[in-house]
Amino acid sequence: MEDKRFIISGGGTGGHIFPAISIAKAIKRKLPNSEILFVGAHNRMEMEKVPAVGFKIVGLPIAGLQRGSLIKNLMFLPKLFISMFKCRSIIRSFKPNAVVGVGGYASGPLLRMAQKMGIPTLIQEQNGYAGLTNKLLAKKAKRICVAYEGMERFFPSEKIVLTGNPVRKDLQDIKFNIPEAYKFFNLNRNMKTLLVIGGSLGARTINECVGNNLDLLIRKKVQVIWQTGKSYYDNALTEASQYDSRNVHIYPFINRMDYAYSVADAIISRAGAGTISELCLVGKPVILVPSPNVAEDHQTKNAMALVKNDAAIMITDKSAPDTLVSEAVKLIEDDERQVRLRINIKKMALPNADEVICEQVLKIAL
Secondary structure (H helix, E strand, O other): OOOOOOEOOOOOOOOHHHHHHHHHHHHHHHHOOOEEEEEOOOOHHHHHHHHHHHOOOEEOOOOOOOOHHHHHHHHEEEEEEEHHHHHHHHHHHHHOEEEEOOOOHHHHOOOHHHHHHHEEEEEEEEEOOOOOOHHHHHOOEEEEEEOOOOHHHHOOOHHHHEEEOOOOOHHHHHHHHHHHHHHHOOOOOOOEEEEEOOOOOOHHHHHHHHHOOOOHHOOEEEEEEOOHHHHHHHHHHHHHHOOOOOOOOEOOOOOHHHHHHHHHHEEOOOOHHHHHHHHHHHHHEEOOOOOOHHHHHHHHHHHHHHOOOOOOOOOOOOOHHHHHHHHHHHHHHHHHHHHHHHHHHOOOOOOHHHHHHHHHHHHHHH
16 A cells, blocks of 8 residues: 555543544554644643653644533633634645544544545544444444444444553563563552552542542552642652651653553553543552543443443542542452452453554555
8 A cells, every 4th residue: 555644633631542542553563654734723732741651742722521610611602613714724735545534623623624635534433332522423434443342423434443441552562571560669569559640640539539548558568650730749758758658659741551450460540531441551559539520420431331341440540539549449358359360351342453554555645
């Protein structure tokens, strides 16, 4: 196949950005001389993360609707109009052979404009409950790549391809990273390790639960790797300073998640689709705390897909303050349950999703 040009659009959180980067890398492996342009939203984390791995990105002024903020929502339509106009200019200038949308603010206007201009589009729906934007774009999309079965209730069945969600390639060989990982985090190999991740932006409930129960974790001799998110980092340091916290390792963001996963005996996490795909691949016992602040409560639906297969434990955001950390300690101390969860979650992994999605992108390219 001759070299081609592709636009990949979306972002806002790591759950959108890292799959997008994985798809781009898969395309480059298949077509080394292809050109790839990312389109994201101004002032969102994709504007930093995408250039860091060597891809070009253009930002749009688009923003999502804000709950409880009438003033901010009054600016939605003007920003959408400006973004649509800019998308037309981007497409005319770059002349893509296909456009991929991975979700997030920017994917809506970019894919809608591509469809109006006759450019084939592919939607990558990461969650078990489809978002409004993807449902609106589905009618004119050429392919819809999904991570869960049963998505025919949202999309035309003839367009659906079950691919799973792309995950970072470095996670497929984490078993080889354990000695280096213990050194990287300065961990004690004789202690059990709890990994706490609230997503790339952090999670208030999870952070507060851990901060309020550090004494229990320290008393139970559980060492903690704690990704707080930038906004919660300083407060977490203050919480930890009240204790003998040599075994509490706090980071705003963990760049070596392969190392973090490799040493974890148990994990506390939100239930974003990308994170769940990673957890299935690495096969670790996990307690999921779905965020209540997402559209259609899709994180609960993501979590329940694992819970019904005895592949994860779910604790609601509301009940987390009373039960989360104590349940994590119980899991850390229950080797039999850890083994059962590892086996069951591993069965749900869909590896090589990036390669499968890449094949679908190339099939629809002009």
